[in-house]
Structure formats: structure tokens, C-alpha cells
Amino acid sequence: MSQRDTTCLVVDDSAVIRKVARRIIEEIGFLVSEAEDGANALEVCAEAMPDVILLDWNMPNKDGYAFLQELRRTEAGLKPKVIFCTTENDVGAIARALRAGADEYIMKPFDRDILTAKLEQVGVSARLDA
Amino acid sequence: MTDLDFEYLRGYIKQRSGLALTAEKRYLVESRLSPLCRRFGAASLHDLIGKLKTPHDKVLERTVVEAMTTNETFFFRDRLPFDLFRDTILPEALARNAGRRKLRIWCAAASTGQEPYSIAMLLQEAGARLSGWQVDILATDISLDVLEKARLGIYSQFEVQRGLPVQWLLKHFTQTGDQWQISPSLRAMVEYRPFNLLHGFEALGQFDVIFCRNVLIYFDAPTKSDILTRFGTSLAPGGALLLGAAETVIGLTDKLIPDAKHRGVYGHAPARPPALRAAVG
Numbered sequence: 246m247s248q249r250d251t252t253c254l255v256v257d258d259s260a261v262i263r264k265v266a267r268r269i270i271e272e273i274g275f276l277v278s279e280a281e282d283g284a285n286a287l288e289v290c291a292e293a294m295p296d297v298i299l300l301d302w303n304m305p306n307k308d309g310y311a312f313l314q315e316l317r318r319t320e321a322g323l324k325p326k327v328i329f330c331t332t333e334n335d336v337g338a339i340a341r342a343l344r345a346g347a348d349e350y351i352m353k354p355f356d357r358d359i360l361t362a363k364l365e366q367v368g369v370s371a372r373l374d375a
Numbered sequence: 376m377t378d379l380d381f382e383y384l385r386g387y388i389k390q391r392s393g394l395a396l397t398a399e400k401r402y403l404v405e406s407r408l409s410p411l412c413r414r415f416g417a418a419s420l421h422d423l424i425g426k427l428k429t430p431h432d433k434v435l436e437r438t439v440v441e442a443m444t445t446n447e448t449f450f451f452r453d454r455l456p457f458d459l460f461r462d463t464i465l466p467e468a469l470a471r472n473a474g475r476r477k478l479r480i481w482c483a484a485a486s487t488g489q490e491p492y493s494i495a496m497l498l499q500e501a502g503a504r505l506s507g508w509q510v511d512i513l514a515t516d517i518s519l520d521v522l523e524k525a526r527l528g529i530y531s532q533f534e535v536q537r538g539l540p541v542q543w544l545l546k547h548f549t550q551t552g553d554q555w556q557i558s559p560s561l562r563a564m565v566e567y568r569p570f571n572l573l574h575g576f577e578a579l580g581q582f583d584v585i586f587c588r589n590v591l592i593y594f595d596a597p598t599k600s601d602i603l604t605r606f607g608t609s610l611a612p613g614g615a616l617l618l619g620a621a622e623t624v625i626g627l628t629d630k631l632i633p634d635a636k637h638r639g640v641y642g643h644a645p646a647r648p649p650a651l652r653a654a655v656g
């Protein structure tokens with residue numbers, strides 16, 4: 246069976262966070278796309294659904310929660326693994342994100358080790374069966 | 376630190392913990408022991424090593440040895456060994472011990488507790504299958520400091536992010552400020568005890584499963600051989616020893632052999648027939 250590169254969408258309103266995340270995820274071997282908020286992320290997903298989404302929670306113009314609810318309503322939107330990222334570790338917020346359809350949770354700032362571990366945990370590697 | 380100081384330390388650490396410090400670990404010795412100088416009133420590493428030679432300060436002795444141990448660990452480290460434990464090793468042990476309904480597990484280098492608690496979580500998730508069973512998890516480590524942390528079961532955000540599924544974080548931990556504490560029921564499942572792997576295992580009894588992952592890599596071949604052979608005696612019939620991915624029993628003991636189907640898992644070598652034993656001597 247042939248294989249292809251795994252695609253990851255980084256959704257964050259901070260250009261700095263997107264840049265850092267892109268560098269780490271590209272080093273791991275994923276193809277990376279970016280979106281600056283939830284609305285932009287839905288547009289990117291409509292064009293090409295990624296395999297995994299690294300999703301910021303607090304964003305203007307459709308936050309992570311609203312994006313995830315909308316994404317998970319569509320059949321194609323059930324496919325990506327979603328790791329949501331916050332700067333807080335509030336139990337209520339984590340539980341709410343899981344109910345909305347997130348697969349994992351990561352607190353910012355994160356490093357390569359943690360991100361790699363989380364990607365493994367949700368079962369995605371740099372190459373997937375095509 | 377002079378060459379003689381380093382040689383003295385190498386012997387000192389090896390004798391007390393089994394850790395084999397190669398010449399290229401000199402930087403590690405300096406970086407880990409230098410911070411101890413002020414605490415023990417030593418002007419330099421040379422001075423600190425001089426104090427070690429006066430064998431009356433047990434705290435200094437313990438602190439120096441513990442400073443050289445590596446305590447890297449995280450929940451469900453490498454994942455595969457824990458999947459194997461849940462899906463194969465545990466069901467087989469339950470079938471084997473169904474008569475006496477007792478299961479004993481040993482984490483031989485428990486560090487700060489993530490490994491024994493990972494096992495405890497899997498056992499708790501097994502639920503009804505273990506109802507009526509006596510399950511012992513013995514978690515040992517040479518370092519008193521890491522065992523103290525393990526007993527408390529309090530972890531930072533960084534520690535719970537490494538390997539622990541978020542659903543289990545919410546299920547088994549309570550948030551206390553910036554940290555997370557594992558549930559009292561899981562803490563109660565694990566018995567922590569200081570233990571040096573160079574010492575005899577007899578008093579610990581036999582175990583159905585022994586986890587000793589990423590520990591032997593720090594020992595030289597004779598020490599590995601000795602420990603593995605003694606694990607062979609501590610392992611109950613049909614039991615499983617789990618080592619780290621870079622570790623093996625091959626060429627080190629004839630008591631244990633790799634599990635043909637599962638990488639990183641080792642069991643008893645079959646007993647040689649009497650005739651062959653006699654022939655071999």
C-alpha cells in the first residue's frame with residue numbers, strides 16, 4: 246500500500262505560535278497548513294480536510310469551541326484528530342472541549358517532545374496509508 | 376575535578392548503585408555534583424569528593440548516588456509495553472492464577488511513580504475482571520527523593536501532558552492549583568519501597584510481572600547479567616519481564632529468553648532436559 250505525508254492544520258490567532266508549531270510539526274515530518282481563526286480554519290478544511298488539527302481555544306472571529314462544533318457536524322469533519330491548545334489547565338474547559346469533539350489536550354507553551362507524544366497518542370504518524 | 380577524583384567517583388557510584396560511568400560521562404558528573412558543593416560546605420568538587428572519602432556522612436553518600444541516577448519517566452512511556460500488558464500479559468496471568476486469585480507486579484525502578492500508576496490505571500480499568508483478586512504492585516527505586524514524590528502522586532502540567540490520555544487525566548486526577556494529584560484509590564494500589572537492585576531479591580518474593588525498563592542500560596555487562604539472572608529467580612512460572620527497547624537478556628543470562636511474539640518481553644528459558652544438562656555439565 247502506498248503512503249502519503251500526513252497533513253496538519255495549525256489554528257491560532259498568534260502568528261508567533263503558528264510559526265513555532267509549524268517548525269516543530271514540519272520537523273516531525275508533517276505537511277503543515279495554517280489558519281488564523283475558526284472561520285479561516287473552516288475554509289481551509291472545506292478545501293482539503295487535514296488529518297490532524299492543532300486548535301487554539303481562545304480566538305476572535307469564531308473560537309476553537311465554535312469551530313469544533315461546526316466541524317464535527319459534517320461527516321468529513323469527523324475524520325481529523327483534534328488536539329486543542331490553551332494557556333490554562335481548567336478542568337471545566339478541558340471537559341467542555343472533549344464534549345465538543347476534541348481528542349486530546351495540550352497546554353501552551355509546548356515543545357517537540359510533548360507534541361510528538363500527543364500526536365502518537367491520537368494515533369497519527371508522519372506517514373499514513375494513502 | 377582531577378582524573379583521580381573522577382576515577383574515585385566512578386568506583387564509588389558503581390559500588391553503591393551499579394551505575395557505570397564511562398569517561399564521556401565526566402561532564403555529567405560535574406554538572407550534577409557541582410550544585411551539591413554549597414549544600415555540603417565543600418569549596419570545590421575535589422573538596423566534596425574528599426568528604427566522601429570520610430565515610431560518616433550517610434546523607435552525603437545517598438545524595439551523591441541519587442544525583443547520578445536518571446529519573447526520566449512519563450505515563451505510559453513507549454505505549455506498546457502497556458498495550459501488551461493490558462491485552463496479553465494481564466489476561467494470561469489472570470488465567471494462570473485463577474485458582475489463587477493473586478497477582479504480584481514489581482516496578483523495579485519506579486522513579487517518580489508514572490510507571491506504577493500507569494499499571495494501576497490499567498488494572499483499575501480492567502474492573503470486574505479483577506474483582507475478588509489480591510493485586511500487589513510493588514514499586515521500588517534507589518532514590519528516596521523520587522519515591523517521596525511518587526507517594527504523593529502530584530504531577531505538573533508538563534508531566535501529565537507526556538503520555539497520559541486526557542480522558543484519564545480527568546478521570547483519575549484532581550486539579551490542585553497548577554498541579555494534578557492522582558486519585559487516593561490509585562495511590563493505595565501501589566506500595567513504594569526504597570530498594571537497591573544490587574541487593575538480594577529473595578525477601579521481595581516472586582512476581583508475575585516485572586517491569587524494569589530503561590534501567591539496565593546504565594549498568595555494565597556483569598551487573599546486567601547478575602540482575603537479569605536474579606530476575607529469572609524472582610519471576611513466577613509463566614511470568615513476564617519487560618525491559619526497555621534498547622535492552623535485552625541475550626548474551627547476559629540463560630535463565631530468560633525473549634518472547635517470540637512480543638518485543639521487549641522476556642520469560643523463563645525452558646529447562647534443559649536432564650540428559651543434556653549432564654552432558655553439558
